[in-house]
Amino acid sequence: MIRAIFLDLDGTVYRGSEACPDAADSIAEFIRRGFAVRYITNNSGARPESVRAKLVRMGVPSQPDWVVTSxxxxxxxxxxxxxxxxxxxxxxxxxxxxxxxxxxxxxxxxxxxxxxxxxxxxxxxxxxxxxxxxxxxxxxxxxxxxxxxxxxxxxxxxxxxxxxxxxxxxxxxxxxVGKPQPTMAWQACDELGVEPREVLFVGDRIETDLDCALAAGCLPWLVLTGVSSEIPDGVLGSETLAGVLDYLENS
Ligand SMILES: [Mg+2]
The missing domain is CATH 3.40.50.1000 (HAD superfamily/HAD-like)
Known part of the structure; x- marks a missing residue:
């Protein structure tokens, strides 16, 4: 049973100053359906408030305490x-x-x-x-x-x-501390009061995001809006974040 969705930022939610395709609508729908959302970024110097402001400018829902930086x-x-x-x-x-x-x-x-x-x-x-x-x-x-x-x-x-x-x-x-180590995912789980197995963790990079998800015990999900161009055999994923909604509906 998935209760929370953790999202990498660069290549998963936005690219440069633009939201990734389907990202804003899909994340709004995660929230409407009652999932907790956290943004998990390896960027060590990002300030939660400026990340939130950037997301909101792009039409992506966010609160300052939804952002976890390395x-x-x-x-x-x-x-x-x-x-x-x-x-x-x-x-x-x-x-x-x-x-x-x-x-x-x-x-x-x-x-x-x-x-x-x-x-x-x-x-x-x-x-x-x-x-x-x-x-x-x-x-x-x-x-x-x-x-x-x-x-x-x-x-x-x-x-x-x-x-x-x-x-x-x-x-x-x-x-x-950063991805692919599990620390950030575990900290976010503790703060939300959810177990890692109740978290779907979405990213665009297998060797950081998906390996972090696996190390933490979360369900890894690959999107093709960033650095990856195909979904390898045995990996869960979709072209854009909209695929996560279909999966959650049918699982
Ligand atoms: Mg990324």
Whole structure:
């Protein structure tokens, strides 16, 4: 029995500044039929309020607490065990840490160092963050995506590219929070009070979204509005989100 639907954003709900085909109507219908909806994104610096505003502009229903980012999820994980965090990341990641009750400190004073997408990343940051990790600060990575799509069909370096540099310089592998790890899905289940098996998890990328769904124990669903162009044998999926409605009606 499915009670909640988790949706990846990029390539599943929108592409750039446009909603994916059928996304707005299908999500409105999920809500009308009583399903809880959560948006689960590996973007570490996204702010829930700006994501909500972007979705609403496209006609896609959303509330700020429907958005789960890898930065928010990392903050929650770190706050379970630590107080002082060193942050390699954009302002959105820093805000997530502060909202979770953490204090941002210089890397050398940190109990944990979190690395996400950071436009200010440079040699000094790499050196200081790596020193702290080598000296015992626990290393968290928001997500391992090496690139992300950029304007004009180009790719920009993602958090995973910066994390690879910190891994190389520190000699330590991080605790990874983002998809395909199950952490974000489990956090959203806890918050909603649903079991993972009561969740249908939709995404456009098998090796992040569907693997996250499987690792978490959710039902994975592939859509072809993003990076994937066909549904492999043995995988549940549809051209657009409208296919999820048909499935829910008939299951
Ligand atoms: Mg995607």
């Amino acid at each position: 930065g928010m999820a990392a903050a929650k994980e770190i706050a379970h065990s630590f107080h002082k965090v060193g942050v390699v990341g954009n302002p959105g990641l820093m805000e997530s840490m502060i909202e979770a009750g953490l204090t941002i400190v210089p890397y050398c004073d940190a109990e944990a160092v979190v690395v996400g997408l950071c436009f200010e990343f440079d040699f000094t940051i790499l050196q200081e963050a790596s020193d702290a990790i080598r000296n015992g600060a626990v290393f968290y990575a928001t997500n391992l995506d090496k690139t992300y799509p950029y304007d004009g069909g180009r790719f920009a370096p993602g958090a995973g590219s910066l994390i690879a540099a910190v891994v190389a310089a520190s000699g330590v592998d991080p605790i990874v």
